[in-house]
């Protein structure tokens with residue numbers, strides 16, 4: 481509440497109907513009573529009461545419109561965030577490959593793990609190949625606890641697709657015996673929209689239990 485100085489109504493000459501002072505005065509709280517005592521004539525008091533009443537009205541209207549504009553600002557922000565999200569996930573993909581690791585498996589195979597991070601729209605992994613002579617690279621997914629070869633793999637937009645043991649992975653078959661832990665090779669990943677990415681990797685020993693890392 482303001483002080484005395486922002487109370488300019490005493491000099492206001494508006495005449496008030498008889499009895500209005502009492503009615504309005506009763507509807508406004510104790511603060512009004514204090515002013516009424518100082519108000520002088522009944523007309524003066526009535527004018528104060530009306531002005532007070534109007535001020536309260538104006539205040540509550542201002543507060544309402546403030547709440548309304550705050551609400552519409554929030555709605556606008558939510559809308560814009562939604563538009564940005566939709567735009568990101570339907571626009572071009574932004575694919576990057578994190579922590580790739582190739583592990584030698586028994587039986588002349590190797591498995592390659594990685595995280596494909598995609599901050600843009602969806603993409604498709606359409607093929608994998610390797611420069612290892614005589615070897616074949618395949619996209620494997622797990623189905624009913626068995627590895628299954630798939631020709632393509634959808635890479636969802638706006639999230640990471642993880643290749644790991646027991647889940648999707650790149651399988652390298654027919655590894656020559658000369659390729660052992662420490663041997664370098666290149667794995668080529670082809671995406672429908674993001675194009676070709678080459679990973680320069682080194683074969684690693686299969687971990688006994690320790691978590692896998694790149695180098």
Ligand SMILES: [Cu+2]
Pocket residue numbers: 620627649650651
């Ligand atoms: Cu496999």
